Amino acid sequence: MKREIIQQLFMQHYAKMKRVARTLLFDEQESEDVVSDIFESLLRGQTVLMPDTEERYLLTSVRNLCLKRLRHEAIRREANGQHTTSLLDEPDAEDDRMTDIVEFVVGHLSEQNQRIFHLRFTQGYSYEEIAYEEGISRVAVWKHLSHIITEIKKHCKTRSL
Amino acid sequence: MNPSDDKQLFLDMQEHPEKYSDEQLEAMMAEIDREPDTNVAWSRFDNKTEERPTRLWWQIAAALGGVIFMVGIAFAAIHLLTRNTPKEPHQSSETIISISKEGKGATPVVFENVSLDSILTRVSSYYKKVVVFQDEAPRQMKLIMTWHPDAPLTDFIDRLNAFDGLSLHIQNDTIIVEQIIEEDE
Numbered sequence: 344m345k346r347e348i349i350q351q352l353f354m355q356h357y358a359k360m361k362r363v364a365r366t367l368l369f370d371e372q373e374s375e376d377v378v379s380d381i382f383e384s385l386l387r388g389q390t391v392l393m394p395d396t397e398e399r400y401l402l403t404s405v406r407n408l409c410l411k412r413l414r415h416e417a418i419r420r421e422a423n424g425q426h427t428t429s430l431l432d433e434p435d436a437e438d439d440r441m442t443d444i445v446e447f448v449v450g451h452l453s454e455q456n457q458r459i460f461h462l463r464f465t466q467g468y469s470y471e472e473i474a475y476e477e478g479i480s481r482v483a484v485w486k487h488l489s490h491i492i493t494e495i496k497k498h499c500k501t502r503s504l
Numbered sequence: 505m506n507p508s509d510d511k512q513l514f515l516d517m518q519e520h521p522e523k524y525s526d527e528q529l530e531a532m533m534a535e536i537d538r539e540p541d542t543n544v545a546w547s548r549f550d551n552k553t554e555e556r557p558t559r560l561w562w563q564i565a566a567a568l569g570g571v572i573f574m575v576g577i578a579f580a581a582i583h584l585l586t587r588n589t590p591k592e593p594h595q596s597s598e599t600i601i602s603i604s605k606e607g608k609g610a611t612p613v614v615f616e617n618v619s620l621d622s623i624l625t626r627v628s629s630y631y632k633k634v635v636v637f638q639d640e641a642p643r644q645m646k647l648i649m650t651w652h653p654d655a656p657l658t659d660f661i662d663r664l665n666a667f668d669g670l671s672l673h674i675q676n677d678t679i680i681v682e683q684i685i686e687e688d689e
Contacts, residue, residue, distance in 0.1 A: 350546065357542045365536045369514040379549055386553055422611045470533045482526045485533055489518045 344385045344392075353382055356398055359467030360405045366463060366488065367409035377408045399465060406464045410444060414499050447498045452491060459487045610653035620645045620664075620681070628679055631657045639683035642670055 357378060364374035381404045385392075392400055448460050455477065462468040462476060474481045517524050517532055615623050621643040624635045630653060637643055647667065651660055661672050661679070671682045 346550075350550075353546050353549065354542055357545055358540055361540050361545075362537060369511050369536070375545070375548075378545075379552070382549060383553055419611050469537045471537070481533055482521075482529050485517075485529050486521050489521050493519055 344388070344390065346386065349382055349386050352385070352392070352397065352401070356401050356467075359398070360401055362469065363402055363405045363464055363467055364409055367406070367413060367492065373412065374409075377405055377412070380408065381405065398467070402465055402467050410495070410499075413496065417496070417500060444495060444499070447495065448491075451498070452494065456487055456491050459484065460491050463488060613651045613653070614649075615651065616648050617646045618648075619643065620647060620670075623647060623649075623651075624679060624681070627651055627657070627660060633657070633674070633677050633679050635679045635681065637681045639681070641683045642681050645670070 360378045360381070361374055364377045365371075368374050368377070381401065384390075448457060452460065459473055459477065462473045468476065470481045470484045473484045477484070479487075514532065517529065521529060613626070621637075628635045645667070647664075649663065657674065657679075661674060664670060664672050669684050671684050673680055
């Protein structure tokens with residue numbers, strides 16, 4: 344993809360992408376790396392983004408990369424006790440795991456939590472915007488998102504994802 | 505409070521929001537949702553990914569490497585078909601040491617009875633290499649070994665080469681795997 348197009352996409356979507364990454368990773372540098380990696384792969388690759396789905400693609404990519412990092416971090420942490428890991432993360436299984444997480448969200452979270460998940464991680468809404476959309480306080484949004492993320496992490500752990 | 509310096513606090517607030525006041529949660533949300541300076545971020549990205557003049561030379565070198573690699577494969581194929589002489593051990597024409605940034609302090613991985621194909625899929629993606637099996641038989645060899653992601657790829661390849669009947673070498677961005685057929689003296 345041409346650098347000029349990447350620049351346009353970057354200027355348009357960077358803030359939301361960073362917001363999604365921060366929600367999951369918090370770490371400033373890690374969040375920056377995730378967003379940067381996505382744009383770099385677009386720059387080096389042949390992917391063509393459709394204007395009506397580009398935001399969804401970019402934000403979903405951020406979410407998936409962050410969840411992948413969290414999962415790897417959890418595996419590393421657990422393995423520290425044993426100094427080994429099993430052959431859990433074969434690259435070809437990554438897509439299946441991400442599908443599984445989305446299925447989990449749809450199948451196990453309340454309708455409101457699904458909406459909040461979608462608003463935050465697919466549409467990049469701020470806490471303020473979600474609060475307005477759902478008619479609840481920002482603190483309530485925080486608690487919903489905390490619950491969602493904790494449940495996803497728990498699910499990943501249970502399934503050794 | 506400076507939340508950006510305290511990931512632990514963030515995680516605790518996420519797992520136990522009931523322990524914190526609304527003001528503390530609000531402050532954390534403000535930190536997470538603060539608008540980044542997109543122009544500065546773009547400059548950093550642009551600098552990091554800009555095409556440098558030396559890149560052209562790397563491209564030329566890579567292209568030449570590709571030609572040499574293809575000639576090498578053709579030669580190897582002819583060599584295997586004719587089998588006139590015992591094979592000589594392969595030598596890597598280039599040693600590439602590549603450790604990704606995620607490798608710092610990475611935990612060793614133990615492969616137990618895992619096929620060489622699976623092992624190399626895992627290891628090669630980490631070092632950003634592709635694998636070419638010039639012979640099919642080694643794919644299904646089941647091995648027991650430990651991989652240290654912090655160590656150079658060449659160390660791992662050297663250890664694989666210690667197995668009978670197996671020859672691996674690195675050629676540019678490719679790990680080439682061959683079967684060694686021992687011939688009677």
